[in-house]
Amino acid sequence: MNDIVLAMRARGIKSSAVRELLEFSKNPDVISLAGGIPASDLFDMDGIDDTLGAILRDEHRDLFQYGLTEGEAGLRQQIGNWAGTLGIPASPESILITSGSQQGLDLVARVLFDQGDRVLVERPTYVAALQVFQFIGARIDGINGGPDGLDLDQVERELKRGGVKAIYLTPNFANPTGYTMPLAQRIRLVELAQRHGCAIIEDDPYGQLRFSGAAIPSLLSIASQQPGGNRTVCYLSTLSKVFSPGVRVGWIVPPAALRPPMAVAKQAFDLHTSTLTQNIVARYLASGRLTSRIDVLRTAYRTRRDALTKALRDAFGNDLSFNEPEGGMFLWCRFARQVPAEKVLEAAIREKVVFVPGNAFYASDPERDTLRVSYSMLGEQSAEEAARRLKRAWDAVVRD
Amino acid sequence: MNDIVLAMRARGIKSSAVRELLEFSKNPDVISLAGGIPASDLFDMDGIDDTLGAILRDEHRDLFQYGLTEGEAGLRQQIGNWAGTLGIPASPESILITSGSQQGLDLVARVLFDQGDRVLVERPTYVAALQVFQFIGARIDGINGGPDGLDLDQVERELKRGGVKAIYLTPNFANPTGYTMPLAQRIRLVELAQRHGCAIIEDDPYGQLRFSGAAIPSLLSIASQQPGGNRTVCYLSTLSKVFSPGVRVGWIVPPAALRPPMAVAKQAFDLHTSTLTQNIVARYLASGRLTSRIDVLRTAYRTRRDALTKALRDAFGNDLSFNEPEGGMFLWCRFARQVPAEKVLEAAIREKVVFVPGNAFYASDPERDTLRVSYSMLGEQSAEEAARRLKRAWDAVVRD
Numbered sequence: 001m002n003d004i005v006l007a008m009r010a011r012g013i014k015s016s017a018v019r020e021l022l023e024f025s026k027n028p029d030v031i032s033l034a035g036g037i038p039a040s041d042l043f044d045m046d047g048i049d050d051t052l053g054a055i056l057r058d059e060h061r062d063l064f065q066y067g068l069t070e071g072e073a074g075l076r077q078q079i080g081n082w083a084g085t086l087g088i089p090a091s092p093e094s095i096l097i098t099s100g101s102q103q104g105l106d107l108v109a110r111v112l113f114d115q116g117d118r119v120l121v122e123r124p125t126y127v128a129a130l131q132v133f134q135f136i137g138a139r140i141d142g143i144n145g146g147p148d149g150l151d152l153d154q155v156e157r158e159l160k161r162g163g164v165k166a167i168y169l170t171p172n173f174a175n176p177t178g179y180t181m182p183l184a185q186r187i188r189l190v191e192l193a194q195r196h197g198c199a200i201i202e203d204d205p206y207g208q209l210r211f212s213g214a215a216i217p218s219l220l221s222i223a224s225q226q227p228g229g230n231r232t233v234c235y236l237s238t239l240s241k242v243f244s245p246g247v248r249v250g251w252i253v254p255p256a257a258l259r260p261p262m263a264v265a266k267q268a269f270d271l272h273t274s275t276l277t278q279n280i281v282a283r284y285l286a287s288g289r290l291t292s293r294i295d296v297l298r299t300a301y302r303t304r305r306d307a308l309t310k311a312l313r314d315a316f317g318n319d320l321s322f323n324e325p326e327g328g329m330f331l332w333c334r335f336a337r338q339v340p341a342e343k344v345l346e347a348a349i350r351e352k353v354v355f356v357p358g359n360a361f362y363a364s365d366p367e368r369d370t371l372r373v374s375y376s377m378l379g380e381q382s383a384e385e386a387a388r389r390l391k392r393a394w395d396a397v398v399r400d
Numbered sequence: 401m402n403d404i405v406l407a408m409r410a411r412g413i414k415s416s417a418v419r420e421l422l423e424f425s426k427n428p429d430v431i432s433l434a435g436g437i438p439a440s441d442l443f444d445m446d447g448i449d450d451t452l453g454a455i456l457r458d459e460h461r462d463l464f465q466y467g468l469t470e471g472e473a474g475l476r477q478q479i480g481n482w483a484g485t486l487g488i489p490a491s492p493e494s495i496l497i498t499s500g501s502q503q504g505l506d507l508v509a510r511v512l513f514d515q516g517d518r519v520l521v522e523r524p525t526y527v528a529a530l531q532v533f534q535f536i537g538a539r540i541d542g543i544n545g546g547p548d549g550l551d552l553d554q555v556e557r558e559l560k561r562g563g564v565k566a567i568y569l570t571p572n573f574a575n576p577t578g579y580t581m582p583l584a585q586r587i588r589l590v591e592l593a594q595r596h597g598c599a600i601i602e603d604d605p606y607g608q609l610r611f612s613g614a615a616i617p618s619l620l621s622i623a624s625q626q627p628g629g630n631r632t633v634c635y636l637s638t639l640s641k642v643f644s645p646g647v648r649v650g651w652i653v654p655p656a657a658l659r660p661p662m663a664v665a666k667q668a669f670d671l672h673t674s675t676l677t678q679n680i681v682a683r684y685l686a687s688g689r690l691t692s693r694i695d696v697l698r699t700a701y702r703t704r705r706d707a708l709t710k711a712l713r714d715a716f717g718n719d720l721s722f723n724e725p726e727g728g729m730f731l732w733c734r735f736a737r738q739v740p741a742e743k744v745l746e747a748a749i750r751e752k753v754v755f756v757p758g759n760a761f762y763a764s765d766p767e768r769d770t771l772r773v774s775y776s777m778l779g780e781q782s783a784e785e786a787a788r789r790l791k792r793a794w795d796a797v798v799r800d
Contacts (some may be wrong), residue, residue, distance in 0.1 A: 002597025003631060003657070005565070010511040010661045040465045048464065049456060056452055064448065064644035065440045099499055099648075103670040110535075111410040115515070131668040135510075165405070197402025231403060244464035246675035248499075257403070261410045268531040269669070270503040274677050275646035 009135055024354045031386040033308075033355040033373040036175055036329050038241050042300055047289040048244070051280055060279075067275040069267045071097025071251070075278045078285035079251050085291075086208070087217060088235070089224045090253045096262055099273045101205055101238035101250035106132050107269065108166075108201055108234045108252065111262050113138045117165040120158055122150055124332075124361030124370070126175045126203065129168055133363075138165070140363040145177070147323050149185040152192065159196040166199040166234075171219060172207040173328025176361045176372035180326060183216050190222045193232050199255075200233045205241050208294050210327035211302035220253060231255045239281055241329075242294055247277035301329065301376060304383070308375040311387035319394060322373075329376040332358075334369050339397060341371040347393035353386050409535055424754045431786040433708075433755040433773040436575055436729050438641050442700055447689045448644070451680055460679075467675040469667040471497025471651070475678045478685035479651050485691075486608070487617060488635070489624045490653045496662055499673045501605055501638035501650035506532050507669065508566075508601055508634045508652065511662050513538045517565040520558055522550055524732075524761030524770070526575045526603065529568055533763075538565070540763040545577070547723050549585040552592065559596040566599040566634075571619060572607040573728025576761045576772035580726060583616050590622045593632050599655075600633045605641050608694050610727035611702035620653060631655045639681055641729075642694055647677035701729065701776060704783070708775040711787035719794060722773075729776040732758075734769050739797060741771040747793035753786050 025032035055063065070076070076092040083090035098104040105128070113119065115137035121129065123142035133140050141158055144151040150169065158164055167189070171181040181189075193200045202219045220235035230253075238250035254262055266272070284290065305324075308331065312320055322333040335341060341357035348354060358370025378386065425432035455463065470476070476492040483490035498504040505528070513519065515537040521529065523542035533540050541558055544551045550569070558564055567589070571581040581589075593600045602619045620635035630653075638650035654662055666672070684690065705724075708731065712720055722733040735741060741757035748754060758770025778786065 002595070004512070004597055004599045004655065006658075006661060007510065007512055007514045007517070009514070010665060013661055013664045037466050040461050043461055043464055045461060052452060052456055056449060061440050061443055061445060062646075064443055064646040066437050066640075066645045099670045099674075102668070106669050110407065112404070112407055114407045114409070117407070128668060128671070131664075135665065135668050165407075195402070197404060199404045240466075244676075245466045246462075246464040248670065248672070248674040255404065258406070261406060261413055264413045264531075265410060265535065268502070268528060268535050269506050270499045270648065271528070272648075274499075274648040274674050276644075276677060276680075277674050280676075 009137055013135065021354050021356065024349060027352075030352045030354060031382055031389065032377065033353065033375075033386055035377065036374050037376065038245060039300070039377050042297055043244060044289060044293045047284055047287060047293065051283045051287065054283060055279065063276045063279045065275060067272045067278070069263050069272045071095065071273060072275065072278040072282060075249075075282035078282045082285055082290065087215070087221055088253075089221055090235070090251075094253050094256070094259065096252045096254065096259060096266065097273050097278060098250040098252055098266070099270055100240060100245070100248040101203065101236050102128060103269070104236040104250050104252045105129055105201070105203065107262055107266055108236070108254070109133060109136050109138070111258060111265050112165050112199055118158075118163045120155060120164055120167040121363065122169050122174065124176055124358060125168065126170060127360050129203070130363050133168070142363055142365070145179060147179050149179070149181045150189070152185060152188055155189065156192055159192060159198060164196065164198050166201050167193060168201040168203065170203045170206070172204055172216070173209065173325050173330070175206070175328070176330050176356070176358070177332040178323055178325030178328050178330045179332075180216065186216065186219050186222055190219055190232060194223070194226065202233050202235045204235065204237045206328040207237070208242050209297060209301055209329070211298055211305065213326045229256070231257070234258065242290065242297060243281065243284060247274075247281060249273060249277055249281045303380075304375040304378050305331075307380040307383040308373070308378055308387070311383040312390075315387035315391040316394070329374050331373045331375065333371050333373060335371070335394065337398070338369045339394070340368040342368065344371070344393050344397050347396045348390060351389040351393045353389035353393065355390070409537055413535065421754050421756065424749060427752070430752045430754060431782055431789065432777065433753065433775075433786055435777065436774050437776065438645060439700070439777050442697055443644060444689060444693045447684055447687060447693065451683045451687065454683060455679065463676045463679045465675060467672045467678070469663050469672045471495065471673060472675065472678040472682060475649075475682035478682045482685055482690065487615070487621055489621055490635070494653050494656070494659065496652045496654065496659060496666065497673050497678060498650040498652055498666070499670055500640060500645070500648040501603065501636050502528060503669070504636040504650050504652045505529055505601070505603065507662055507666055508636070508654070509533060509536050509538070511658060511665050512565050512599055518558075518563045520555060520564055520567045521763065522569050522574065524576055524758060525568065526570060527760050529603070530763050533568070542763055542765070545579060547579050549579070549581045550589070552585060552588055555589065556592055559592060559598060564596065564598050566601050567593060568601040568603065570603045570606070572604055572616070573609065573725050573730070575606070575728070576730050576756070576758070577732040578723055578725030578728055578730045579732075580616065586616065586619050586622055590619055590632060594623070594626065602633050602635045604635065604637045606728040607637070608642050609697060609701055609729070611698055611705065613726045629656070631657070634658065642690065642697060643681065643684060647674075647681060649673060649677055649681045704775040704778050705731075707780040707783040708773070708778055708787070711783040712790075715787040715791040716794070729774050731773045731775065733771050733773060735771070735794065737798070738769045739794070740768040742768065744771070744793050744797050747796045748790060751789040751793045753789035753793070755790070
């Protein structure tokens with residue numbers, strides 16, 4: 001008897017470090033700075049219940065039937081309206097509904113990349129984007145970044161080398177860094193990508209969670225102002241961070257030429273996203289409650305950011321450095337004296353606090369003294385306790 | 401300015417014929433025999449409403465949060481119990497929840513096939529399976545089949561030629577043929593696949609919709625009785641045909657060695673299936689209502705099958721031949737005198753009745769006089785009217 005042989009791309013694929021840490025996070029004694037997930041105590045349960053109640057009162061048989069691959073017309077209308085108020089040019093006809101933003105990423109990648117095609121990503125970048133590109137067999141090249149944006153000279157050199165199909169980035173409050181790309185950079189990046197026939201995959205799950213400073217136009221809106229409209233940017237967003245991740249509803253605005261092949265591809269991947277959850281989101285958007293809910297989220301996450309940054313400064317002094325993001329859920333930190341974060345994590349697990357070592361977010365050549373901490377789930381008291389535990393873990397490693 | 405270039409696999413991908421026909425089906429004056437979808441008038445809306453009501457009364461915040469990639473523990477438990485009553489060996493630990501059976505198919509294919517690997521399929525076969533295999537870049541070879549099963553001598557010759565990674569089939573009431581594979585064939589197929597290290601992708605969405613005759617053991621249960629258990633069969637099923645397609649909840653039981661890479665792959669594809677819809681299905685299964693609902697469906701679909709087969713016989717006499725399936729949703733028909741079904745479809749659209757020409761279901765060398773008609777959505781009167789219209793279309797073509 002012979003055993004089944006896996007596809008090459010599936011051999012040795014590893015679960016993400018973030019996922020493995022979930023095991024520890026489930027222990028109620030452990031304080032988790034690891035998960036980049038929205039706080040469920042901030043879900044608009046009244047709005048959700050009103051929505052479900054209204055669905056139950058109206059005719060709702062069709063919400064349990066098959067639907068269109070592109071997504072429910074009513075939802076695309078509502079998302080188009082909402083996006084319009086945010087300055088994001090998304091007509092209902094341009095939108096494709098996805099089963100969460102993760103599927104959007106996989107969908108764009110599968111329609112763009114052949115084995116060996118190149119993709120440029122910021123160093124460091126979203127770990128599940130790396131998983132998608134690796135599964136596709138794309139060649140991933142890291143671009144140096146920082147609080148002031150990407151190294152666009154490096155981007156230009158890489159584009160001139162050829163073979164680059166796309167640039168992937170999260171321009172607002174990136175995961176893991178919390179960095180935001182300045183406007184001048186955005187304009188130049190769109191221009192570079194257009195000149196080289198390279199797609200920009202603009203991943204924007206956190207854009208609405210801005211605490212301070214002014215919103216910056218999306219790469220999509222910059223590209224849409226070109227003659228002939230957007231031929232460059234695949235804009236990805238989701239309801240996961242502002243409404244609910246459990247409904248798995250995301251959306252893409254691709255260049256017009258990409259939408260038909262993407263719709264056919266999605267048909268092969270999962271036929272369509274749940275008719276029921278799409279209609280829940282459409283109804284909730286129609287209720288107009290999202291705007292005030294986002295205000296609630298902004299205030300809450302800013303408070304949590306402030307609590308954690310203060311607690312970390314008080315506990316660590318100069319032994320830990322980090323940025324102060326204007327939005328989103330993450331602090332990108334660096335231990336002093338080049339102490340490896342993975343080593344601190346071992347001690348931290350004993351102290352009952354977890355975070356994600358930064359090496360998970362690099363396709364190659366990780367900077368091992370980095371770490372991502374999330375404040376999204378933390379109250380003020382937990383923040384102080386988390387910082388104290390983390391400091392004890394650090395002390396234990398440094399003493400060694 | 402340069403344009404983005406699609407991946408080779410995404411160039412020239414076409415929407416399925418079934419999907420294109422949807423446009424016509426939406427016209428209320430048109431009788432559709434095209435869609436292979438469950439009748440929404442048979443949905444258990446009372447059961448659904450009780451389930452949603454109970455969810456609203458209980459604590460339900462967590463149903464809107466992220467969940468585990470493998471699926472909700474409670475749902476895997478309920479599906480395991482239900483499968484057990486059907487003689488399908490599926491422990492909660494062996495089950496992977498998918499976003500509908502279509503995602504299950506894509507997931508299995510992406511974990512098994514490298515570009516150019518071979519897959520054997522019955523001729524004709526499920527059109528969306530062909531789409532998945534084509535998108536992956538697999539080489540598809542058709543195996544001749546019929547009402548009495550697959551040509552297993554041909555399967556054995558193809559396995560001996562080498563390079564076959566998997567055999568895909570729907571052993572119960574196949575789409576499009578309605579054929580069911582006899583037990584002796586199933587035993588031999590498992591033995592052949594095991595000997596050659598070839599996976600069997602057992603797609604079983606319709607197995608519970610049997611009207612007459614005795615249930616036949618699944619390929620999964622046959623493989624599971626081997627020493628060392630199932631190392632061959634990826635069993636795919638779904639709640640779409642017996643509960644609701646709109647919730648997009650399917651499930652896979654793969655060989656144990658395949659489950660971990662499949663879970664990691666699913667994580668990259670969509671993180672997880674909707675927490676909310678999974679919990680709706682789990683609650684509904686726990687209510688015990690599915691068994692009696694399946695009895696309702698069996699009776700209704702048998703009545704609809706009988707009405708359409710009688711109406712077609714009355715209208716066509718010997719000008720149309722077809723099988724009489726023991727379950728499922730489809731009749732596989734053949735026009736007399738080798739008249740091409742696509743030509744009849746043109747006339748049928750004018751007569752306001754649509755069906756799917758059989759050529760859509762062949763990877764190559766289609767038999768053009770075949771067609772698939774579905775009786776799932778038809779009452780008795782519509783069946784008679786559909787048959788009359790179809791006969792007028794046929795007459796118009798034959799007269800030409």
